[in-house]
Amino acid sequence: MQHVAIVGAGGMGGVHGRAYREMLNAQPVAVMDIRREVAEFVAKSLDAEAYTDFDRLLERKDIDVIDVCTPTPWHKEYVVRALRAGKHVITEKPMARTLEDCKEMIQEAEKAGVTFMVAHVLRFFPEFAKAKELIDAGAVGRPAVVRTTRGGRYPSAWSDWFGNFEWSGGVMLDLIIHDFDWLRWTFGEAERVFAKGLVDRRIEHTDYALVTIRFKSGVIAHVEGTWLNPTGFTVKFEVAGDRGLIEFSNKTSAPLIVAQTKTDEEKPGVPIPESPTLKNPYFQELQHFIDCIETGTKPMITPEDGMRAVEIALAAIESANTGKPVSLPMTN
């Protein structure tokens, strides 16, 4: 039985907490947030104890696992301190805001000899897992052109931190890093990245990016990320190869659509597609992590994977800033 402390009680902290509650071999026992009332609210919902001070949390010897769900720039600090305290650690994506931070986390994890995983949950979304399975089985022949789309409205959060580019890295680091990791997992290492975005415009609550990635295998990928899509959260992908094509859209591949005549705001609602599964992807992801701790096996997402996804995102940001393609790896 793994006792878990969640650090950062925002949207993702709650999702993780509820997933641990469902597990037979894990239990959320503590929730930490610098906002006392938020920590207490989430802790109460999980029958866990609330903390505002990380040192006090680490003093608890019964805690096995630290799950870091803070905004991106604070990942490294909490991860490193937790690793040094001998805890197993999982951190939300993106792994960190800089490659230096990623490297430091990897080194600390090696020293600590514990289980450390970056939460790239997309690998546990059944549609993305199925797509990789199909591609690996030759469903499209040799993959050639890949297109992905991800995004919706502008996300709201503590301190509007998504809107602070220095913190979140905008859609390229925060949002389509999901796709970057899935693409790397499915098509191998990236060779170069070219991107355009709205980073330099600094228009409040506006971000959109179109990223082209050439992989070492020859595959060309086009990745769209948006916080400007008012039709609701949209996820699409298409993989064309020399023997076939697969495509997916969450707008059409949904067994339920809920459309309210009036919403709470007395306005007509946007039809919302729902695609329920027996176990949600966050549960599957965290269960995999907990099982790896219990059995002493390596997680399917390595710290190196976490860093390489960040690297693609940072290359995209650099390309958008300089107007030039950026070759990978940026670091060895």
Next chain:
Amino acid sequence: MSAVKIGIMSFAHLHAYSYADCLTRMEEVKFVGIADDNLERGRKAAEQFGIALFPNYHALLDAVDAVIITAENARHVDLTIAAAEAGKHVLCEKPLATTIRDAQAMIDACKTHKVSLMTAFPCRFSPAMVKLKEHVDAGDIGNVLAIKGTNRGKCPGGWFVDLEKSGGGAVIDHTVHVVDLMRWLLRSEPAEVYAEISNLMHHAAYDDVGLLTITFDNGVFATLDTSWSRPESYPTWGDVTMDITGTNGMIFMDMFAQNIVQYSDETMRTQWSNWGSNIDYAMIADFVSSVANNVPVSVTGEDGLRALEVALAAYKSSEIGEPVKLPLEQ
């Protein structure tokens, strides 16, 4: 007003068959006949549409007011100059030419001989596109920030993959339509092009996948997927799409989405049967009207050249691995 006398020069491009079909149904047109340097192809086409086959291009030019040129891309230049010298108006298939020099020579010849040169960009006549432009012009999505475009299809084979005749593969074939729509919509010229281009589908010497990033003078950025990436089993020929992101919303256009889905045990295939408007007809009617009324054409040779230039810049970018600035140096 007497009917405009029109002929078709060469049936090399498949669009010739659609254009010929349109011409036979236009009251304001006298479809005089066709000529083709491939005599067998010309004979069959003449038979199919029940019209005269002229022994050569000059004989056809003597009998018409205007011609539609649907030869292989690299031959547009010779036929257009011949038509211009004969004093006939020209509607030329896209891409206008395979080099900037040829495209400019066509524009110059038509100017010198005071005839019209129209580039065949039927997508401008799509009711969906016209409506999209109305929405953007009315400010319905605020200021345009970015466009994600596609013009994907199946590899047409034949001379389209013979680089001497086509000037290139998927990129020259499928860049020009959507670049023309973007220029028209944005009222701005492409300033820079970056492209990743390869042959990954058919394992041959021509390009069959292309992903372009285009930055316009007004700061709008766009991508365009020109790949021949639809498998043979795909339910339709391909697509023309543009997703436009603005400061106050988005417009999604899938130009050929007006389909009935057909599942057939005869073919064991699913097909999309399009019931949308005939945009080739609308384009030719516009050309005929400009000839009849002696007014300038709505889509010019210059438009054709500017779109071609983006495709050529894409090839150059792919070769050097860097973005390429427009206009291209000659």
